[in-house]
Amino acid sequence: xxxxxxxxxxxxxxxxxxxxxxLRQGFAVRGSVRSLSKADKVRxxxxxxxSQFYKDFAVLFYGANRPGAKVSQxxxxxxxxxxxQGGVQNIYECIKALSETDFTEDLKRFDxxxxxxxxxxxxxxxxxxxxxxxxxxxxxxxxxxxxxAPHGITATHMDQINAELLAFVKKGRKASQAx
Numbered sequence: 001x002x003x004x005x006x007x008x009x010x011x012x013x014x015x016x017x018x019x020x021x022x023l024r025q026g027f028a029v030r031g032s033v034r035s036l037s038k039a040d041k042v043r044x045x046x047x048x049x050x051s052q053f054y055k056d057f058a059v060l061f062y063g064a065n066r067p068g069a070k071v072s073q074x075x076x077x078x079x080x081x082x083x084x085q086g087g088v089q090n091i092y093e094c095i096k097a098l099s100e101t102d103f104t105e106d107l108k109r110f111d112x113x114x115x116x117x118x119x120x121x122x123x124x125x126x127x128x129x130x131x132x133x134x135x136x137x138x139x140x141x142x143x144x145x146x147x148x149a150p151h152g153i154t155a156t157h158m159d160q161i162n163a164e165l166l167a168f169v170k171k172g173r174k175a176s177q178a179x
Contacts, residue, residue, distance in 0.1 A: 043092050050091075054083035060123040063150030075155055107137040113175075114141045115168040117161060119149030142168065 046053045058064070058079040064071040083091070116138070118131035125131075127145060135143040144164055146157055154161050 043095055046088065046092055046095065050088050051080075051084065054080045057083065057124075061150065062152040062156055063119075063121055063123065065123075066121065066148075066150075071156065075152075078155075079152065104137060107134055108139075110138045110140070112140070113168075113172055114138050115164065116141050116143040117146070117153060117164060118143070119146050119151060119153045119157075121148050122151040124151035 055076070058076040061079055062071040062075060063069050064076060116131055116135055118125075118127050120127050131143065131145070135141055146153055146160065149157055
């Protein structure tokens with residue numbers, strides 16, 4: 001069991017890539033939505049034209065709209081393709097659930113070493129209202145923030161992310177072997 005590693009996509013108080021687009025649309029932290037009409041608009045946009053919704057989302061996901069961004073069309077197409085496979089109803093319900101769910105108590109219960117990696121220019125899940133708050137709730141957390149990095153850091157900062165993950169796992173393995 002000492003070599004078991006869990007990598008999860010929960011980001012701060014809200015998790016999931018498409019649902020977190022809601023944060024960019026002006027939603028409050030901890031799942032309490034300032035305006036359900038905004039969530040309704042996002043869901044309506046998804047329902048009306050899923051393909052365009054995902055294309056627009058891909059740009060924000062990788063920060064392709066930022067000056068000097070070096071994001072290939074292939075990478076944008078990849079996240080679009082993955083999103084298109086999610087099923088519109090599934091994503092629609094995900095947006096609803098994630099805009100109304102508070103993960104605060106879950107984060108407080110984390111009882112294993114946790115690595116939190118976050119781009120500081122994340123347009124999907126703004127770092128100040130997610131990762132920085134999560135860092136305060138998780139007991140044994142190592143937080144690393146990447147200046148200028150977008151949400152899709154596993155693709156845009158692949159070498160850095162892989163090095164951090166490997167170092168974290170190796171440190172955990174050494175600690176468990178010493179115990």
